[in-house]
Amino acid sequence: MDxxxxxxxxxxxxxxxxxxxxxxxxxxxxxxxxxxxxDSSLLEQVVLVSGNLKDFSLENNNLFFKICNLSSCIDVVYFNPSKTNVDLLQNAFSFKKEIKITGKYTLYQNKPEIILYKFED
Amino acid sequence: MIIEVILGVLTGVLLGLIPSLHINFVSYLFISFSIFLIFPNYLFFFLSLSISQLITNYIPQTFFSVPNTENIMSLFPLHRLFLKQQAYDGIFLCFIGSFFGSLFSILLLPLLFLLFTFFIGFNFLISFAIIFTIISFIFSYKSIKDKLIIFFIIFSSGLLGLFTLKYNYFVKEPLFICVMGLFTFPLLLKSIFEKKHNNIYQKTNHSFLPSLENSYFYSFFGSLASLFVILVPSFSSSLGAVIFSRFKEKISTYNYLIIFSSISISALIFSYFLAMFFNKPRLGYFAILLSEKLVLLKSDLVLFISAILLTVSLTIFILLSIVKDIILFFNSKNLNKLNIIVLIISFIFIIFLSDFKTLIVFFLSFLIGFVPLVFNKSRVYLMGYIMLPTLLFYL
Incomplete structure (x- = not known):
């Protein structure tokens, strides 16, 4: 072996x-x-969700918001986002733009939430 | 994602060439300055950085005897080959062990998953293995004086390990500080004052080439050994390598290097896998990453595997193309002066991580580290630093 x-x-x-x-x-x-x-069979899997953003807040460098489709919403958490991404999401929130997020669909304290992995508008 | 991996490889190669720079320190710095946040897929950046840094680190380890805490056991055969002008052979063998070790570790991931899920526990065997190792160390010598010296080295380094690792009375980063004191500084100082070792011209052609079968066999053996090492809490890859060395004494230095480098890279890959699937960090910097919630999703398993393959291959490919130039560079320099620079850089890192109490611990470990050199005994007995605390953990 040379x-x-x-x-x-x-x-x-x-x-x-x-x-x-x-x-x-x-x-x-x-x-x-x-x-x-x-669909609860999608729990603990990576999923795609589209919707508008609500209840946008940044705490301890973690972003929390809801993504909503008509009347249904789901909590989303985005750990350690970069400033650019925070600005982009803030922009989507302010101008009520629909975005598509990819993340892990999971349960936190028995409540469904999505851990955001990436997004696009 | 490919960009993060390639940047991680290049950063890891650069940082890996700096002697005594530990990945824990790098992860602290990166998180403190939020450097990770530049990258969307920062975990892949860190994954490739840590792997490439581990592999690249064999080069300064060979020339300056500065061990990485994950592959301390590679230090001894590498130094042996360095003294025989075969530094290039030593480094090449580490690359072979790292490459095939990473391939076999990926193939063993399903087995690791099953073992970890249904693991009942054979922890009690670990105690026997450590006791057997210590006894075999002591009784490998015939004279009472030698036995007492070995006992003293193991016991004193073990006591140091107990107070710094198990009880953590004094220091926050004990492993790095004590490894530097036990292994690095005594040998560096010895090298500086014993100038005969500093002008050893290293060959850039092979004196030894392993066969393909041996490369596969010993790399696979290393990955398999690492599999069992990683399943047991507090059981480091270095300690696994020490125990292994007592069971298989008839293996040549060359094959030892393949095994040890395979153990190190496999342990790292398995640790990432356990952190990802079971949220169980096995290495210090994983705890840092998980606390910052830098974790992979399970659906990224395929990407995780391809990132590892790309990182290992690209790192070794880059290093193979520059290692001869590095050796020629060292051949043209006065290694004595370089050793002094490495000593100063290492001391700066220690000061950065230390307070007054830590410096006392460092000085104590330095004194203990000198004992094997004074009595011309192997420094492997200083692994009592890890063995005794681990033994007490399981008793």
Whole structure:
């Protein structure tokens, strides 16, 4: 096992890992959570939720808000957001823009919430 | 996400080349200055940084004998090869162990999941393994004087471990401070004053090349050993390597390095996995990350695996292309002066992390660390620092 063989292994592994990244980015789609009738089988999974923001607050560098669709809302928490992301979400909240969030659908103190992972408008 | 991984690799390579810079210290700094928040996927940045720093650290470890607390046991065979002008071989073997170790650790993740879920506990075996190791250390010598010296080294370093690790009376970062005092500073000072070791010209071609079968076998063995090490609380990869070394004495220095580097990288990967799936940090900086809620989601498992593969491969690829130049650089320099610089940098880190009580502990560990050098005994006995507190934890 010399440098040439090891380099061959390394290049092969780099290519495979990049292909996996590409595959995940292109083909993985999180299931959509319907706020009007949330599916409990999606608990502890990554889900997509669309809606408008309400009750926006920043405490101890953690962002708390609700994402709502008509009358149904769900709590969202975003741990340690960057200033840019806080500003973007604040903007969406202020101008009542609909955004799409990806996060983990979980229970906190028996109440459903989403731990935000990423968002897009 | 790929950008975070690549930046993490490059940062890890740069930081890994700095002797005595510990990943705990880096994580404190990054969180204090909110450096992580620049990246949307900061956990992947930190994952790749910690892995690449671990692998890169073998280079300063070889030349300056500055151990990483996760791979202390690699220090001894690396230093042995350094004295035989085979630093390049030593570093190359660590790369092989790290690469194949990471592959096997990924393949062993399902087994780790099952064992951790249904783990009943064989903790009692750990006590026997540690006692066996200590007894075999002491009775490996024939003369009473040697036995007493080994006993003193193990007992004094063990007492130090008890008061700093188990009871945590004195210091907040005991492991780093004491490892520097026990292992790094005595050898650095010895190297500075014994100038004959400082002009050892290191070869940049191979004196030894492992076979592909040996590379697979010993890396797999290391990953498997690490699997059981990581399941047991308070049981570090370094301690696992010490116990292993007593059971398999007939393994060559070269294969030891493959095993130890595989144990270290596998322990790191398994620790990330346990933190992600079971919220159980096994390494200090995970506790820091989890307290800042930097955790992966389970659905990111595939991305986690590909990030590890990319990080390990890219790191070793970069290092392989520059390691000969680094060795030539060291060959052209007076290592004595570099050792003095490393000593000063290490001392600055210690001052940064210390108060007056911690400095006393550091000085005490430094004195204990000198004993094996004075009596020409192996510094592996200083691992009593970890063994005795772990033994008492399980008794």
């Amino acid at each position: 440098e040439k063989k090891l380099n061959l292994f390394l290049i092969l592994t780099i290519i495979i890992s990049l292909l996996i990244f590409l595959f995940c980015t292109l083909f993985f789609k999180a299931p959509i959570l319907d706020l009007l009738s949330p």
